[in-house]
Amino acid sequence: MAPDWTTVIEFENKIAEFFGAPFAVATDSCTHGLELCLRYKEVDILYCPRHTYISVPMLANKLGIELKWRGCGWNGLYSVYPNIYDAAVMWERGSYVNDTFMCLSFQYQKHLSLGRGGMILCPDRESYDQLKKMSYDGRLPCIPWRDQDIDTFGFHYYMTPETAALGLSKLQAAIDTPPRIWTTNDWPDISQFKVFQK
8 A cells, every 4th residue: 555644644653652742743854844943933043053964054044034153062952942953863762852842854864764854843733733734835634735725834845655654664673773873073163164154
């Protein structure tokens, strides 16, 4: 049987259970997950460590918000705004921080390597429903969009059922395997790149 949108929901539920989160929203990347959270919370500033992946500070330019660099080191996750975390390299059972939004990555170098993909761990049903619609062109899954009265501006940031099926097939091996421990030394000081000097 071919994967469908119920496959995505099953994968979301399994990831939420592993991390100990109430809900999880599948996305096509961690960066887009962060973007959706920043839009959902309507923030006006993004806090970014100097040592991380370059797509994170670029969100400030994309969203037209202020970028503030932080020099501090971090381990597993860091906050880009109060209660919004980049947890791209986090892989630890029960590590969800209560009442927050934590964005995970399944990019090819990450512990659960799917080539591409991400997940937003979120605190309640309301935020799940809204972020789910925002990730999926404003629509709810499992219902043809023509049969919905779309009430939310959305983005084409959803995870495909095929990616979710791959995630489910590789999940147990990821759970059974110790993850790589990333440090801030794995990234250069990106604040010095020319693009951020403009």
